[in-house]
Amino acid sequence: MADALGVEDLRVRVGEIEAVRGVSFALEAGSRTGLIGESGSGKTLTALALMGLLPDGLSATGRVLYKGRDLLSLADDDFCELRGDRLAMVFQEPMTALNPLMRIGDQVAEPLMLHRQMGRQQALATATRNLQRVHIPDPEEKMRAYPHELSGGQRQRAMIAMAMACSPDILIADEPTTALDVTVQAQILHLLDDLVIEQGATLLLITHDLPVVASTCDQVLVMYGGKIVETGTVDQVFDRSRHPYTRALLDAIPPLDEELPDRHLRAIPGSVPGLGQFPPGCPFRNRCPNVDEICVEMPPLARIGDHLAACWHPVGGEP
Amino acid sequence: MTVAITTRLAALVASLVAASVLVFVIVNLLPGDVATVMLGTNATPENVAILRHQLGLDQPLWLRYVQWLWGMLRGDLGVSVLSHTEIGPLLVQKLLVSGPLALLAAVIALVVSVPVGVVAGVRYRRLSGAIISALSLGGIAIPAFWAGLLLATIFAVKLRLFPAGGFIDWSEDPVAAARSLVLPAVALGLVQAAVLTRFIRSAIIEVQHEDFIRTARAKGLTRWQALRRHGFRNAAIPVVTVLGIQITSLLVGAIVIENVFVLPGLGRLLFQSVGNRDLIVVEDLVMVLTTVVLVVNFLVDLSYRLLDPRIRSRR
Amino acid sequence: MRRLPLPLIAGAAVVGLVVLVALLSLVWTPHDPDHVVIPDRFQGPSSAYLLGTDQFGRDELSRIMAGARNTLLVGIVTIVIAIAVGVPVGALSALYRGPLEEVFMRASDVLLAFPAILLALLFAAVFRPSTVTAMAAIGIAFVPVFARVVRGAGLQVMEMDYVTAARTFGSRGWWILLQHLLPNVANVLIVQATIAFAVAILAEAALSYLGIGTPPPTASWGRMLSDSQDYLYQAPLLALWPGLAIALSVLGFNLLGDGLRDLLDPKLVVRLPAQA
Numbered sequence: 001m002a003d004a005l006g007v008e009d010l011r012v013r014v015g016e017i018e019a020v021r022g023v024s025f026a027l028e029a030g031s032r033t034g035l036i037g038e039s040g041s042g043k044t045l046t047a048l049a050l051m052g053l054l055p056d057g058l059s060a061t062g063r064v065l066y067k068g069r070d071l072l073s074l075a076d077d078d079f080c081e082l083r084g085d086r087l088a089m090v091f092q093e094p095m096t097a098l099n100p101l102m103r104i105g106d107q108v109a110e111p112l113m114l115h116r117q118m119g120r121q122q123a124l125a126t127a128t129r130n131l132q133r134v135h136i137p138d139p140e141e142k143m144r145a146y147p148h149e150l151s152g153g154q155r156q157r158a159m160i161a162m163a164m165a166c167s168p169d170i171l172i173a174d175e176p177t178t179a180l181d182v183t184v185q186a187q188i189l190h191l192l193d194d195l196v197i198e199q200g201a202t203l204l205l206i207t208h209d210l211p212v213v214a215s216t217c218d219q220v221l222v223m224y225g226g227k228i229v230e231t232g233t234v235d236q237v238f239d240r241s242r243h244p245y246t247r248a249l250l251d252a253i254p255p256l257d258e259e260l261p262d263r264h265l266r267a268i269p270g271s272v273p274g275l276g277q278f279p280p281g282c283p284f285r286n287r288c289p290n291v292d293e294i295c296v297e298m299p300p301l302a303r304i305g306d307h308l309a310a311c312w313h314p315v316g317g318e319p
Numbered sequence: 320m321t322v323a324i325t326t327r328l329a330a331l332v333a334s335l336v337a338a339s340v341l342v343f344v345i346v347n348l349l350p351g352d353v354a355t356v357m358l359g360t361n362a363t364p365e366n367v368a369i370l371r372h373q374l375g376l377d378q379p380l381w382l383r384y385v386q387w388l389w390g391m392l393r394g395d396l397g398v399s400v401l402s403h404t405e406i407g408p409l410l411v412q413k414l415l416v417s418g419p420l421a422l423l424a425a426v427i428a429l430v431v432s433v434p435v436g437v438v439a440g441v442r443y444r445r446l447s448g449a450i451i452s453a454l455s456l457g458g459i460a461i462p463a464f465w466a467g468l469l470l471a472t473i474f475a476v477k478l479r480l481f482p483a484g485g486f487i488d489w490s491e492d493p494v495a496a497a498r499s500l501v502l503p504a505v506a507l508g509l510v511q512a513a514v515l516t517r518f519i520r521s522a523i524i525e526v527q528h529e530d531f532i533r534t535a536r537a538k539g540l541t542r543w544q545a546l547r548r549h550g551f552r553n554a555a556i557p558v559v560t561v562l563g564i565q566i567t568s569l570l571v572g573a574i575v576i577e578n579v580f581v582l583p584g585l586g587r588l589l590f591q592s593v594g595n596r597d598l599i600v601v602e603d604l605v606m607v608l609t610t611v612v613l614v615v616n617f618l619v620d621l622s623y624r625l626l627d628p629r630i631r632s633r634r
Numbered sequence: 635m636r637r638l639p640l641p642l643i644a645g646a647a648v649v650g651l652v653v654l655v656a657l658l659s660l661v662w663t664p665h666d667p668d669h670v671v672i673p674d675r676f677q678g679p680s681s682a683y684l685l686g687t688d689q690f691g692r693d694e695l696s697r698i699m700a701g702a703r704n705t706l707l708v709g710i711v712t713i714v715i716a717i718a719v720g721v722p723v724g725a726l727s728a729l730y731r732g733p734l735e736e737v738f739m740r741a742s743d744v745l746l747a748f749p750a751i752l753l754a755l756l757f758a759a760v761f762r763p764s765t766v767t768a769m770a771a772i773g774i775a776f777v778p779v780f781a782r783v784v785r786g787a788g789l790q791v792m793e794m795d796y797v798t799a800a801r802t803f804g805s806r807g808w809w810i811l812l813q814h815l816l817p818n819v820a821n822v823l824i825v826q827a828t829i830a831f832a833v834a835i836l837a838e839a840a841l842s843y844l845g846i847g848t849p850p851p852t853a854s855w856g857r858m859l860s861d862s863q864d865y866l867y868q869a870p871l872l873a874l875w876p877g878l879a880i881a882l883s884v885l886g887f888n889l890l891g892d893g894l895r896d897l898l899d900p901k902l903v904v905r906l907p908a909q910a
Contacts, residue, residue: 084539
């Protein structure tokens with residue numbers, strides 16, 4: 001199957017420091033990929049780099065291939081044509097991500113007026129239908145409301161409606177449910193799932209929450225220290241994880257279906273190093289139970305078992 | 320929303336009353352009193368007593384306060400003890416000088432600061448933005464009256480383009496009258512522009528980092544489009560909140576500048592009355608100016624609420 | 635050690651210079667600032683008189699130096715007054731809330747309607763204009779600013795969990811005040827005081843210019859400017875030096891204030907009218 005997006009050796013610098021250190025992956029068209037990482041892993045910066053929305057002062061190198069074009073080398077005007085139309089993003093905090101002074105309707109209609117040359121009336125009508133599709137009750141009324149008048153879940157739905165307005169090929173969702181109540185989280189994820197499948201889009205879901213990935217995605221990327229340390233299908237990575245970090249993340253999840261005293265909840269010793277403070281070589285070196293001298297050298301992302309991992313001493317023995 | 324307005328209106332009235340009490344108390348704090356001061360060397364006890372009775376100073380304090388307040392509300396501001404002219408019409412006459420001056424200065428300030436501030440904010444990481452920022456920092460350090468003095472030295476004394484002072488009445492020679500206002504208005508306006516530029520610049524810088532600007536760009540808007548459609552209105556809010564303070568500053572600046580250029584406006588009247596210890600004029604004038612300040616701040620507060628729908632729905 | 639922000643260094647340098655000059659002028663100036671030498675009046679800058687002489691033949695540079703003393707004195711006294719009244723008002727408002735807070739805040743709102751210069755004019759009409767009335771007026775005009783700042787910071791502190799904990803343990807009001815509130819308010823106070831100092835300088839200059847601030851013969855930059863106005867034809871440069879001194883000092887304090895704000899990062903600083 002063709003790749004919707006190909007990322008080659010993406011590096012993001014913050015001043016002197018590299019926060020994303022050579023990330024490469026491909027998103028299969030129509031797939032739902034979860035990008036897992038804790039804060040500080042570089043996952044959000046990766047997403048922003050793909051969209052060309054890095055904050056001022058940050059720069060990205062590498063290649064991001066979409067339909068044969070390298071997005072990173074595009075002029076901003078050309079990229080603007082693609083953003084919102086072919087590539088779209090949903091952000092973590094719907095309250096701050098929406099303009100507090102503008103009505104919801106105008107905001108949701110904006111991509112349609114921009115990319116589909118719709119007049120205002122037509123765009124608003126389409127936007128109302130979009131709000132309906134994301135299951136916002138009383139869409140006509142909500143169109144005229146301001147963001148602070150909606151609940152958190154409704155705001156996120158509106159954001160999704162906004163992002164999906166032009167039926168993009170690629171949707172990037174950065175922690176879309178983290179700021180929401182647990183009961184709402186499942187609904188939003190379901191919604192994302194349905195919409196993506198319905199429109200045949202490719203989803204990149206960024207999160208630190210493993211169960212979310214397990215339920216929503218088919219592919220997984222695990223990031224640590226600005227690098228991808230493991231990747232494969234959900235089954236491969238979750239059932240047969242090979243990287244000690246992935247293993248540790250899974251071990252840290254309290255089990256709901258096992259007898260309680262069966263297993264220790266294992267916390268990962270140490271804490272995530274700050275920006276630019278990762279040790280040379282394998283970034284997980286200082287916290288890894290399998291570490292030895294060879295780990296001073298960064299292991300390549302190589303095939304170990306049935307998927308890819310970057311480790312000299314993977315879980316389950318040497319390849 | 321109407322609840323909020325009424326509450327604030329009530330607060331405004333309360334503030335006005337409190338201010339009037341403050342002014343009245345301070346003015347009548349004089350150990351000797353107005354009569355003694357006015358009569359000066361002619362102050363024999365009998366003369367003082369007669370004058371006191373004439374001025375109503377022998378009445379109890381609270382009564383005099385009420386009379387004064389009631390008079391002001393009716394538009395009767397009393398009579399200047401020195402010039403024996405009615406104060407009400409006098410103020411109106413002076414207003415015809417101060418009003419246009421302040422207005423012209425405000426217009427200059429806005430016309431300069433808005434574009435310059437926006438440019439400085441948008442280009443804050445570039446040299447042009449830094450230069451503007453440095454210039455505005457220097458600008459706010461310059462006393463307005465010094466700016467006026469310098470302008471007068473250059474444009475009036477050396478180049479003889481504008482008058483260095485004085486004012487010909489509007490009715491006599493409107494062109495000359497306007498020309499008299501140019502240098503003072505420019506001095507006042509440019510200094511205010513420096514202040515406003517800083518506020519606008521920082522508001523624009525702040526807004527560019529907001530999440531919703533990033534969302535706007537994610538929709539495909541260019542930086543400039545995102546700023547124009549989403550940023551400006553949001554940036555206006557912090558700027559509007561300081562407008563009240565700035566108008567106060569403009570007022571005060573006008574008072575001083577009128578004395579630099581010897582313009583017969585409210586500021587000069589106040590200054591002269593202070594010098595002559597014409598306390599009734601001082602009392603009235605300070606009260607009028609304070610009222611202007613309080614009312615302006617009230618209106619600014621109101622407009623700020625209109626701009627921001629989040630505040631409209633709260634109490 | 636984080637690199638100090640540039641405004642801080644520049645501001646500190648300028649302020650330091652002003653303080654140094656003021657202190658120096660107490661023991662030495664090129665000439666006696668009050669010494670009248672009529673034959674030498676209106677001289678331009680020369681090796682004997684570096685900035686020239688004024689209308690009485692007095693050395694301009696020496697008078698500028700002496701003027702620094704006056705400027706700093708007024709600044710310090712006004713800030714002290716404003717803090718002495720404003721801090722307790724603000725702190726008590728934050729601590730006890732309720733009707734006390736209402737009264738204090740309403741009163742300071744009213745006071746805020748009186749710009750320093752207006753208040754000073756009022757005082758000058760009622761009492762004899764002098765440095766004291768000027769300082770009192772400016773100081774009082776700044777009280778609401780400091781009250782607000784301290785109240786704002788104080789409210790934040792009171793919300794903190796450790797204060798709530800302290801209260802559940804029965805800590806008394808004044809104890810909380812001293813232990814928790816005031817130390818945390820110090821940051822904002824320092825920045826606010828520095829910025830207010832700059833405004834105070836401008837206000838004092840305006841008042842002295844108008845003649846209701848420091849009376850002669852004490853050297854005061856504001857009054858030197860008003861004097862120079864009478865002699866714009868003979869000696870236009872006299873209008874330059876005092877204004878430059880004022881602007882430089884104000885710039886220094888503004889830079890210092892901005893730098894301190896960057897360093898200490900308090901977000902609650904209250905905006906003052908930039909030219910009171």
